[in-house]
Amino acid sequence: MRTILKEMKPFGWTVLGIVIFTFCSVLADLQLPNLLSNIINKGIVEENTAYIVEIGLLMIAFALFSAICNMFNGFLSSRMSTGIGRNLRRKVFIKVESFSLHEFDQFGTASLITRTTNDINQVQQFMMMFMRVVLQAPIMAVGGIIMAVSKNAGLSAIIFASMAVLITVVFLIARKAMPLSQTMQKKLDNVNRVMREKLTGIRVIRAFNTDEHEKKRFDAANIDLTKTTLKMQRMMTLLMPTVMLVMNATTIAIVAVGSRWVAAGSLLDGDVVAVIQYVMQIMMSLTMLSMIFVMMPRATASAERINEVLSTELSITEPETPVEIGQSRGYVEFRDVSFSFDNAEEAALSHISFSAKPGETTAIIGSTGSGKTTLVNLIPRLYDATEGQVLVDRVDVREYDTKTLRDKIGYVPQKAVLFSGTIADNIRYGDETAGDEDLKRAAQLAQAWDFIEEKPKQLGEHIAQGGTNVSGGQKQRLSIARALAKRPEIYIFDDSFSALDFKTDAQLRKALKPVTKDATVIIVAQRVSTIMDSDRILVLDEGRVAGEGTHQQLLENCEVYQEIVSSQFSEEELTKGGKA
Ligand SMILES: Nc1ncnc2c1ncn2[C@@H]1O[C@H](COP(=O)(O)OP(=O)(O)OP(=O)(O)O)[C@@H](O)[C@H]1O
Incomplete structure (x- = not known):
């Protein structure tokens, strides 16, 4: 009182x-x-x-x-x-x-x-x-x-x-x-x-x-x-x-x-x-x-x-002397990272080490509950690692001012979230200075323009609370457009392509390539077809790295990856090289 x-x-x-x-x-x-x-x-x-x-x-x-x-x-x-x-x-x-x-x-x-x-x-x-x-x-x-x-x-x-x-x-x-x-x-x-x-x-x-x-x-x-x-x-x-x-x-x-x-x-x-x-x-x-x-x-x-x-003590605090932004452009590294949720008996992530470089796409795949979302949540500091270090541009994320860190990242969450307002308001969330042309470009890249164009008010069309007046796939495309409008150094797509049909998924990835060519792209996916072209694939199993390499390398040496692939492709597709 x-x-x-x-x-x-x-x-x-x-x-x-x-x-x-x-x-x-x-x-x-x-x-x-x-x-x-x-x-x-x-x-x-x-x-x-x-x-x-x-x-x-x-x-x-x-x-x-x-x-x-x-x-x-x-x-x-x-x-x-x-x-x-x-x-x-x-x-x-x-x-x-x-x-x-x-x-x-x-x-x-x-x-x-x-x-x-x-x-x-x-x-x-x-x-x-x-x-x-x-x-x-x-x-x-x-x-x-x-x-x-x-x-x-x-x-x-x-x-x-x-x-x-x-x-x-x-x-x-x-x-x-x-x-x-x-x-x-x-x-x-x-x-x-x-x-x-x-x-x-x-x-x-x-x-x-x-x-x-x-x-x-x-x-x-x-x-x-x-x-x-x-x-x-x-x-x-x-x-x-x-x-x-x-x-x-x-x-x-x-x-x-x-x-x-x-x-x-x-x-x-x-x-x-x-x-x-x-x-x-x-x-x-x-x-x-x-x-x-x-x-x-x-x-x-x-x-x-x-x-x-x-009076809650924040588990994620700002550093006393935050690190200034250096010359690097979005290099992400995990050094022996472990993470446990409060009251959880087992760690959600154990001893994860990998790096994701600018100009490359790093994919994370694994069964449900293997820790994929938890892993990417550590990059923008939605949670802090319990052990080990997450580095962005060779600096521990805890040493950045959170605004500086998050400005570098374009995050598309697993469950697309839209806010009440217009389509433009929602995409502009990524960059409030973006003009209509920028918004249109972001929407085109995210394969969202086709359905926006059909709306009577186009970018000015109203989005209901929680985005209930657009489909799941459209919601996800708008959420991707929002991240693209930001033009970040690091893109994190957390299972963001799952609500898209195969054709749109492929078109979107193709459109993303030139835009993200200098950025670090991290894609979490369930579908092998979404990530098989990635420069590096990290296979997670019960919070541990079960394998790392390209699609071909993993097909040869990672049992967990082989199981995932064979559950999604027929024998015939596999012999053809796994193309969906
Ligand atoms: N807020 C939370 N509190 C406690 N445990 C959690 C919490 N969120 C996730 N977990 C647990 O952590 C583990 C990893 O969850 P995570 O969401 O990272 O999995 P995932 O690989 O992304 O799964 P999916 O593919 O289904 O999205 C799971 O066992 C999950 O039950």
């Missing part, structure tokens, strides 16, 4: 304004019972109408003044809490942007979304309530007690007794509510996770007719959250009736004791009414304060979750 309170720093003047308005409104409110008691004691008892009107008008003026102060207070509090919410959202967003895949794995996407939205909202609402109540309630309670004691010290003893009861109840409720609030946020994460999976996997769910199964899964998460929320709400519903009970009991006690003292002539009627009014003010402020105590655990849980994100 301390971290969140630090967020109040830029709002110093607003806080000062809130403090001043709160003081003014409370002081005005505290005058009202006193004035009412004067009306009764002097105006009504002595039948002095002029006095009643005069004090009545004064009461209206005080009430109006308090209302205006409260209005300003509300305005400033909302300005501050929404400002804190905005700043936190910005900070979390920037922090998450600097996360490596390791941190994404650690938090989970659904949880990061809940933290950026719901958790920050909780804190924002709490801050709003906090600023309105946390000053007002104690001042009102203390002021009310002083005023009540000044009216009659004996009657005020009753107030102390009831305050003790109320504080005990609030404490007990807050103690129970605290863990429940924390659980609630976790369960909300769960609901978001199931919902997210359902929305992103809707096609599979429909195709496999698993709507019922998904419904049950969602119901389970939803009911779980509902149960905890209800438990918490039940606790909260106890609060108001308890306050009312204590307040009414106190009023009765004051009337019972006060009426005797009035009859004995030691107390005035108006003072009994004033003390009752002070009791109401004190109890109401304590109730408001108790709302803070009830909101606080949930807000604290949310604040902790936000803080977890903000």
